[in-house]
Amino acid sequence: MTTRALVLSLAATAFGCKSKDEPKPTGGSGSGTATAETPRAAPRPSQAPQPKLPPPPDAGDPKKVALGHVLFFDKRLSGANDRSCYSCHQNEDGNGGHDPIAIGSGDKVLTRHSPVIWNVGYWNNAFYWDGRAKTLEDNAKGAWGLGNMGGAPAGAKPEEVTAALDKRAADLAAIAGYKPLFEAAFPGVKEWKTEHVTGALAAYMRTLVCNDTAYDKYADGKKDALTEQQQRGLDVFSGKGRCATCHAPPFFSTAMGVEGGAYFNTGVGTNAPEDKVDIGRMKVSNKPDDWAAFKPPSLRNVTKSPPYFHDGSVAKLDDAVKIMSSGGIANKHKSPLLQDAKLTDAERADLVAFLGALECGGKLEEPKLP
Numbered sequence: 001m002t003t004r005a006l007v008l009s010l011a012a013t014a015f016g017c018k019s020k021d022e023p024k025p026t027g028g029s030g031s032g033t034a035t036a037e038t039p040r041a042a043p044r045p046s047q048a049p050q051p052k053l054p055p056p057p058d059a060g061d062p063k064k065v066a067l068g069h070v071l072f073f074d075k076r077l078s079g080a081n082d083r084s085c086y087s088c089h090q091n092e093d094g095n096g097g098h099d100p101i102a103i104g105s106g107d108k109v110l111t112r113h114s115p116v117i118w119n120v121g122y123w124n125n126a127f128y129w130d131g132r133a134k135t136l137e138d139n140a141k142g143a144w145g146l147g148n149m150g151g152a153p154a155g156a157k158p159e160e161v162t163a164a165l166d167k168r169a170a171d172l173a174a175i176a177g178y179k180p181l182f183e184a185a186f187p188g189v190k191e192w193k194t195e196h197v198t199g200a201l202a203a204y205m206r207t208l209v210c211n212d213t214a215y216d217k218y219a220d221g222k223k224d225a226l227t228e229q230q231q232r233g234l235d236v237f238s239g240k241g242r243c244a245t246c247h248a249p250p251f252f253s254t255a256m257g258v259e260g261g262a263y264f265n266t267g268v269g270t271n272a273p274e275d276k277v278d279i280g281r282m283k284v285s286n287k288p289d290d291w292a293a294f295k296p297p298s299l300r301n302v303t304k305s306p307p308y309f310h311d312g313s314v315a316k317l318d319d320a321v322k323i324m325s326s327g328g329i330a331n332k333h334k335s336p337l338l339q340d341a342k343l344t345d346a347e348r349a350d351l352v353a354f355l356g357a358l359e360c361g362g363k364l365e366e367p368k369l370p
């Protein structure tokens with residue numbers, strides 16, 4: 001079943017169940033011909049065939065990737081020469097962020113936690129926690145020009161942002177070591193602009209593919225890739241715990257690979273006074289139903305990327321899983337798909353062990369800067 005079909009069938013399940021206390025179990029893992037229609041057919045979801053990741057997105061010209069790789073690590077992109085993209089997406093943090101709330105160039109405290117960017121090229125028109133950027137190029141421009149990197153002065157109008165970044169692109173391309181990299185990536189170009197830098201950064205990010213986890217090996221048929229406990233954890237994940245509703249394998253985010261993404265209110269961050277709540281997707285869509293709804297992150301590398309959630313409010317994975325498995329945090333718009341799964345401590349421990357099977361093998365390699 002496609003991810004989109006899965007989302008639709010799950011949405012149908014949710015709406016069909018609105019008046020009942022307990023929604024039907026979604027069952028299954030979304031694999032092959034499995035189970036949305038016959039949720040109880042597979043008593044152990046872990047023993048059914050598991051969905052495999054589609055081939056990596058096309059990153060395009062390797063010379064663009066090479067330029068983007070260097071730029072990603074270069075603090076000279078930032079307003080105060082103090083942040084590179086890598087500053088907030090480091091290997092030590094599973095390539096998510098270290099600080100609960102990211103701290104941008106000039107030590108400006110931003111509003112959200114940095115997400116893991118493995119497999120970011122699989123998002124489709126849905127970048128950032130709220131999906132406000134349509135492409136990786138737009139995402140890179142936002143990250144570079146605005147608060148994260150401060151590539152343009154604070155408060156600059158959109159055209160001023162572009163002008164400031166065009167100047168920065170030209171300055172970078174004029175550095176002796178960079179010139180050949182820019183010229184190889186964009187043959188024939190004489191005037192260096194924002195789009196060359198963002199195009200190269202986007203190309204590099206499309207190569208950040210995590211497809212070698214224990215889960216991926218298991219999906220490939222290597223049955224001992226998951227321990228017994230992890231297999232039980234996968235049963236909970238795709239069965240009783242209903243995590244797969246929003247974190248469907250193989251992406252572990254039901255929003256990945258779906259045009260425009262998908263957003264759910266789990267209640268995270270809604271404890272604040274209402275006018276202080278980050279309204280998430282609603283800011284993009286203007287739909288009241290999207291109040292405080294966010295994109296489910298891919299859980300790949302989740303064991304390595306504390307703290308958790310869009311506000312970095314939870315330090316320990318077990319506590320994040322507790323919140324999710326007990327039905328989220330009550331508020332006026334909580335998703336009906338999130339219910340207390342009434343897991344035992346042993347089931348939750350199995351679930352956390354399974355999340356350990358989503359650790360990515362790769363790391364971002366630090367290049368030599370020109």
Ligand code: HEC
Nearest residue numbers: 083084085088102103104112113114127128129143144148
């Ligand atoms: C100061 C820390 C910081 C820096 C520097 C930074 N980022 Fe991020 N990044 C974040 C935060 C925070 C978010 C989430 C923001 C949001 O959703 O509103 C994010 C989100 C992203 C995403 C979206 C991931 C997703 O799941 O949709 C990508 C891709 C990304 N950053 C790439 C970059 C690139 C490329 C650069 C350099 C040009 C960069 N970041 C620099 C903190 C940072």
Ligand code: HEC
Nearest residue numbers: 241243246264268294295296308309310324325335337338
């Ligand atoms: C209704 C959809 C939904 C269901 C069901 C769901 N999640 Fe989530 N999950 C989300 C969303 C949305 C977020 C991001 C919330 C935020 O930060 O505001 C999230 C975040 C998380 C995070 C934090 C990841 C990070 O990198 O910050 C973990 C861990 C997690 N979920 C695990 C689970 C587990 C385990 C289950 C099953 C018990 C589950 N989720 C069920 C939607 C869901």
